[in-house]
Amino acid sequence: MAMLELKSVNTFYGRSHILFDVSLSVEKGEVVSLIGRNGAGKSTTFRSIIGLTAPFSGEVTFKGSPIKGLRPHQICRRGVGFVPEDRRCFPDLTVRENLEVVARRQKETPSPWTIEKVYSIFPRLREREKNLGSQLSGGEQQMLTIGRTLMTNPELLLLDEPSEGLAPLVVKMLAEMIIEIRNEGVTVLLAEQNIHFCARVSDRGYVIDKGALRYGGKMSDLISNEEIKEKYLAV
Amino acid sequence: MHLSFLTIQILSALREAAFLFLISSGLTLIFGVLNILNFAHGSLYMLGAYFIFWLTIHFAGPTAFFFALIAAPLGVGLIAMLIEMGLLRRIYVQEEIYQLLLTYSLVLILDDLAKIVFGADYKSISKPACLSGAVHFLGSTVPVYTILVVTAAPVIAVLMWLLLYRTRFGKVVRATSSDREIADALGINMTRIFTLVFGIGAVLGGFAGALAGPVRTVFPTAGDEVIIQSFVVVVIGGLGSLWGAAVGSLLIGALETVGIILFPNFEMALIYLLMVAVLIVRPWGLFGKPIKTRSLSEKNPGMDAREISPVHYSTHPALRYALLVGLLLLPLFAGRYYQYLLSEVFIAALMAVSFNLLLGTTGLLSFGQAAFYGVGAYTVALFLTKTGMGTLPALALGVLASAIAAAVIGIFCIRLTGVHFAMLTLAFGQLLYTVAFKWYGFTGGDNGIQGIPAKPIFLGGHPIDIWSIKGMYYFILVIVWVSVALLRRVRCSPFGATLKAIRENGQRAAYLGLNVKMHQLAAFVIAGAFTGLAGGLYAVMSRSITPDIINWTMSAEPVLITIIGGIYSFAGPAVGAAVFVILNEYIVAWTENWSLVLGLVLLGLVLLLPGGIVGAFNGQARELLVKIRWIKHWAFSKSTESKKPLEDLEPSRT
Structure with a gap:
């Protein structure tokens, strides 16, 4: 049984059709990438999964049970953690409050995420504990949003463009942290534009363009597939 | 001390x-x-x-x-x-x-x-x-x-x-x-x-x-x-x-x-x-x-907001002229009670249509329109009672005075948007209200101004009597019809199109090189001037005014009327005015608890008909058009093979 499965999902914003028959699956313990250019439909796929934009048709199942049509907080409580793009941490709350406010224990997690555990992966956050979310740098905000979502103790983490707008050195660190999170037993679905970042952390990937999936397979095959890269990922 | x-x-x-x-x-x-x-x-x-x-x-x-x-x-x-x-x-x-x-x-x-x-x-x-x-x-x-x-x-x-x-x-x-x-x-x-x-x-x-x-x-x-x-x-x-x-x-x-x-x-x-x-x-x-003022789609992305976006159907000109002829002939078979009631409708319609130039067209919720209504009414009343001035010059001065008031107030208000704009217009309105309420020497304080004379109007040397209810009916009908036609012209002009662009997305309008604030100010002044005209007509018709016409409850009236009629159509506020004034008249006659009934009507409208009466009518028409188009599209696509977007998807599992 796949951890997450999408079957021909179609999503609309008002009258505009955004996702066309998107089907994908993520197995437990995997890091899977969803790669595509700006506006390809990555964020909409995530919004469809977490329920912020409910799909018009198709199926979304998490651990075998359907989650389409549930409210976002219900989907979150089942174990789907969403890390939004643009690092939307709560600006009026301190770093510690940002982490505390969403803390939630899932019944089945053997070693739940705590503030201490988040600090051990992102030591920088401990130093900025008393600062407001709005006072952090871009990289720190990204760590905070990831750490914040981990505090909901998700089994599946949806990471939306974590490397966007970060310095190359920070991106490299981020890749290591994602692997560390995977080693903690969290399954990750990663949306990215940066194919090399994906190749570093994941072994399987999908390519999305104009709201439809164009490729699904091993990252190593994708890296060498010049045609797909040229057609859907070249800027 | x-x-x-x-x-x-x-x-x-x-x-x-x-x-x-x-x-x-x-x-x-x-x-x-x-x-x-x-x-x-x-x-x-x-x-x-x-x-x-x-x-x-x-x-x-x-x-x-x-x-x-x-x-x-x-x-x-x-x-x-x-x-x-x-x-x-x-x-x-x-x-x-x-x-x-x-x-x-x-x-x-x-x-x-x-x-x-x-x-x-x-x-x-x-x-x-x-x-x-x-x-x-x-x-x-x-x-x-x-x-x-x-x-x-x-x-x-x-x-x-x-x-x-x-x-x-x-x-x-x-x-x-x-x-x-x-x-x-x-x-x-x-x-x-x-x-x-x-x-x-x-x-x-x-x-x-x-x-x-x-x-x-x-x-x-x-x-x-x-x-x-x-x-x-x-x-x-x-x-x-x-x-x-x-x-x-x-x-x-x-x-x-x-x-x-x-x-x-x-x-x-x-x-x-x-x-x-x-x-x-x-x-x-x-x-x-x-x-941050956000557009509806940004505020609730993906949430299923009922669509109340503007669609403009122009009524056939013949329909408009038929209405005019009907209104002109009305005094032949309707009594003085209905003539007076309709005169009230015309004044409310003028106020609401000019108000909607701000709300529906420019996207500014003014909560102080009563200020300009009051300035117009008080100017006309003061000139008519204290000077020998005729009705028409007094009305013209009333329009001028409210336009000037709108320009002065507008300069400060247009710096704000959304709820802050509404609150600042409210503050200015209440400021004028308290002054009119207490300044016994000039505005008559809470007694207002009584006994405003209805002086005859001279048209080409001939005096036209507006003393009778019928004369007043025709006088108000003509002035309101011309004003509403002018407002319609404004809305359909390139200037009006610019205002709509500002409502849809002020930032993009600014990026296109439009002076957003100047346009908003101009709309504010035009709306204020016509609201002032409505106030002046009210003073002439009712022959007595009290400061209540400047209080915030009066400012709420055009808002209610516009919402009842529909904010995204030009005729909406006029239809709303007819419904509001006539409904009000009957509710007051029928029950003591008119505000309860009005509240329930409003509640029902907000929950069930967010586009207003005209908006709902337009919505029906649009649904029909969409269906016709969809059926055509569907019949056409049957003949061609539908393309599968997943055609080049490789097996995902290896």
Whole structure:
């Protein structure tokens, strides 16, 4: 049984059709990438999964049970953690409050995420504990949003463009942290534009363009597939 | 100056401030989290006062009083939570104005219900003996109850601070208030938080009412003054800020006390002046942060907001001329009662159509249109009664005066957007109202101006009599028809198209090189001038005016009319005016509780027909068009093979 499965999902914003028959699956313990250019439909796929934009048709199942049509907080409580793009941490709350406010224990997690555990992966956050979310740098905000979502103790983490707008050195660190999170037993679905970042952390990937999936397979095959890269990922 | 005098004044200022803070803290909390400016907050205050009145009648004794002081607000909170769950919750996805209107309809309903249940007379609540005495303090006698009130406010402030900053619930509330979408996606049940916050805000409002009951009298519309005052407080302090509410209350409390001593009669004018001054220097209030005005789609991405976007169907010209001919022929078979009623409809229609140039076309919610209506009416009335000027020149001067007033007020108001714009226009309107209300030497004060002569109009040397109701009917019909035609021309011109672009997305309009503020100011002046003309016509027709025509309840009228008719169509406000005036006439004749019925009608419209009557009609027409197009498309696509978007997807599992 796949951890997450999408079957021909179609999503609309008002009258505009955004996702066309998107089907994908993520197995437990995997890091899977969803790669595509700006506006390809990555964020909409995530919004469809977490329920912020409910799909018009198709199926979304998490651990075998359907989650389409549930409210976002219900989907979150089942174990789907969403890390939004643009690092939307709560600006009026301190770093510690940002982490505390969403803390939630899932019944089945053997070693739940705590503030201490988040600090051990992102030591920088401990130093900025008393600062407001709005006072952090871009990289720190990204760590905070990831750490914040981990505090909901998700089994599946949806990471939306974590490397966007970060310095190359920070991106490299981020890749290591994602692997560390995977080693903690969290399954990750990663949306990215940066194919090399994906190749570093994941072994399987999908390519999305104009709201439809164009490729699904091993990252190593994708890296060498010049045609797909040229057609859907070249800027 | 004696020390005791000073002590008494300071305590009286503090007592005022304490009441203001208790009311506005709930208001600002609700705004901060739900983003709704709760018009019904004054009515919740009123309910609190009535509840304690009821409780103290049925349970006597000092402990019963303290029990009632707790129980009454809790009752108010319970009612508020039911209202939130049953009504408010349904329209969070709509535009802000609908939320504002829903709470306004609650004011109409709750005030009238209170009248039905408790009676229209003034009630006074007896204090228990232990609170009726006075103590000596710094050489003066201070009532014990004042001390209770003055201590209650800081205690509540500290409790609220503890709740918001020291509890998990408080963190959740603050997180929801700063980014509700992300809070939802991270497992916070917003629906519950919204209900609870609305309930807590209502408890605070009810507590203020319960506490104020024994020192102020209780009557069904007690909340109407209170709500405007607490709007002033939260706008000065900054919407959504608890400290702002505290500082704003202290400022207003102090200013009111000083004002009564130094400028008796004009203390309210001072308060509105302060509000205007603060908003000019700090547009978001003393402690407020700029509110990002977001478009509907940005605010609730993906949520299924009912579409009320503008679609413009032009009515066939023949239809318009048929209406004109019908109206011209009407006096042949309709009596004077209907002629007078329709004259009222025409004036209301002119006011609403010109108002909608701001709301529907430019996207600015003006809550002070009564100011220009009043300037027009008073200018015409003063020239007609005090000079030998004819009707037409007086009307022209009325239009000029309201255009100038709109230009001066507009320069300050257009710097703001959204709810702040509405509040600043409200402040200017109330400023003019208080001046007209008290300036007996010039405006006649609360007596207004009586006996305005209906002088004949000279057309090419021939006098035309407008003394008769029929003559007045034709006079108003012609002027309103020409004005509405002019307004239609404005809306259909390139200038009107620019205004629409500004409403849709002001930022993009600015990037295209349009001077957004100048266009908004021009729209404000045009709307003000035509509203002034409507006011002038009203003065000529009714032959007497009172300052009530400048009060905020008058400013609410074009808003209601426009919403009833539909904001996104040109004819909407005119249709709304006919419905509103005629409905009002019949409700008043049929029942004493016209405000309850009006409130229910408004509530139904907001919940069921957010596009208004004309909007719903247009919507039906559009649905039909869409269906026809879809059927054509479907028939066509049958013949061609549908393309599979997944055709080049490789097997995902290897």
